[in-house]
Amino acid sequence: MPCIRIRFIANHTFVSFMIRHVTGASFFSHVEGGTPEGTWIGALPDGIKERAANYCHPFREYVYEIPCTQAEADQFVSLLRSKIGAKYNFKAIIGLWLGIRQLNDPDEDFCSEVVTWAAIKTLGAFRVLNVQLGWEYRVTPEILHLSPMFVGHLAKKVD
Numbered sequence: 001m002p003c004i005r006i007r008f009i010a011n012h013t014f015v016s017f018m019i020r021h022v023t024g025a026s027f028f029s030h031v032e033g034g035t036p037e038g039t040w041i042g043a044l045p046d047g048i049k050e051r052a053a054n055y056c057h058p059f060r061e062y063v064y065e066i067p068c069t070q071a072e073a074d075q076f077v078s079l080l081r082s083k084i085g086a087k088y089n090f091k092a093i094i095g096l097w098l099g100i101r102q103l104n105d106p107d108e109d110f111c112s113e114v115v116t117w118a119a120i121k122t123l124g125a126f127r128v129l130n131v132q133l134g135w136e137y138r139v140t141p142e143i144l145h146l147s148p149m150f151v152g153h154l155a156k157k158v159d
Contacts, residue, residue: 001067002068002069002071002072002073003065003066003067003068003073004034004063004068004119004122004148005033005035005063005064005065005066005155006031006032006033006034006035006037006041006063006066006072006075006077006115006119007031007032007033007034007040007061007062007063007064008027008028008030008031008060008061008062008064008141008144008145009029009030009031009032009056009060009061009062010027010028010029010030010056010058010060010151011029011056011057011058011059011120012059013028013094013095014131015029015031015045016029016030016085016133017029017103018097019028019093019140019141020083020094021095022097023096023140023141023142024142025139026044026140027060027145028062028090028141028142028145029042029146030042030044030058030141031112031115031141031144032051032072032111032115033045033076033077033080033112033118035050035068035077035080035081036073036077038053039051039052039053039085040053040055041080041084042077042111042114042115043078043088043109043110043113043114044081044086044088045087045090046088047086047087047088048083048084048085048086048088048109048114049084050081050084055093058158060152060158060159061156061158061159062152062156062157062158063143063154063155063156063157064149064150064153065153065155066123066150066153067153068122070120070124072123075081075121075140076118076119076122079117079121079122080096080114080115080118083109083114083118086107086108086109086114086143087105087108087109088108088109088110089104089105089108089109089110089120089137090105090109091103091104091105091108092104092105092110092113092137093102093110093122094142099136101130102158103159104137106134106137107150109136109137111141111142112136112139112141112143112144113136113137113139114132115144116129116136116139116144117129117133119135119147119149121133126135127148127149128147128149129143129146129147131146
């Protein structure tokens with residue numbers, strides 16, 4: 001059955017700790033989308049890349065498989081791949097740390113920003129979050145994890 005794969009993780013790095021801390025003691029510090037090949041596409045400080053399945057070893061990992069049509073699954077991955085090479089949105093991350101959420105570079109992305117964008121473009125805001133396109137930079141991994149699209153679709157959980 002076709003599905004959209006999305007993974008939320010937390011690592012034992014200082015950056016992971018700080019992201020979880022400044023986002024209200026969040027459970028997760030990173031989110032990325034999965035491909036049929038088993039790779040992960042997401043934004044890290046070195047930009048948006050497609051990374052091998054085992055590129056990191058998080059201490060917390062939740063993988064969701066959201067049922068969809070094959071066309072939706074293909075579109076989600078295609079949208080993520082269209083962002084490969086984009087720069088990391090450091091301005092929005094600094095705004096998050098400073099509590100100045102209007103700081104943003106619309107030509108760059110961070111992890112939950114790009115995954116939220118691809119999910120909304122594929123499934124529509126009514127299934128993802130009540131977020132209009134263009135406001136994805138305000139969505140943290142923790143906020144995205146509250147989406148109703150994940151309910152009942154947890155495929156892997158490591159705590």
